[in-house]
Amino acid sequence: MDARADDKSDYDRRSAARYMTLFQSLDRNADGAVTRLETQGDLNFSPRFDDMDINRDGVVTAAELQRYVDREHPTHESGQQR
Numbered sequence: 001m002d003a004r005a006d007d008k009s010d011y012d013r014r015s016a017a018r019y020m021t022l023f024q025s026l027d028r029n030a031d032g033a034v035t036r037l038e039t040q041g042d043l044n045f046s047p048r049f050d051d052m053d054i055n056r057d058g059v060v061t062a063a064e065l066q067r068y069v070d071r072e073h074p075t076h077e078s079g080q081q082r
C-alpha cells in the first residue's frame with residue numbers, strides 16, 4: 001500500500017547520493033568545496049549553483065550542498081507530521 005511512498009523516499013535517497021558523488025567528482029582540487037568554475041559545463045550542478053550557494057560567496061561547500069539536498073529531497077521524517 002505504501003509502495004509509492006517507498007519509491008519516493010528511495011528516489012530521494014538516490015538523488016541525494018548522486019549529488020554527493022557529483023560534488024566529489026566536480027571538486028577537482030579536493031578542498032571540500034566547488035567553485036562556479038569547477039561546476040562549469042555540468043548540466044546537473046551548474047544551473048542550481050546559485051540555489052546551492054546559500055551564503056553567496058561563490059563556492060558551494062559540502063554543508064551547503066547537504067542543506068540544499070535536504071530541502072529538495074528530504075529523506076528524514078521532518079515535514080511529514082500530520
Ligand SMILES: [Ca+2]
Nearest residue numbers: 027031033034
Ligand atoms: Ca574545489
Ligand SMILES: [Ca+2]
Nearest residue numbers: 053055057059
Ligand atoms: Ca557558499
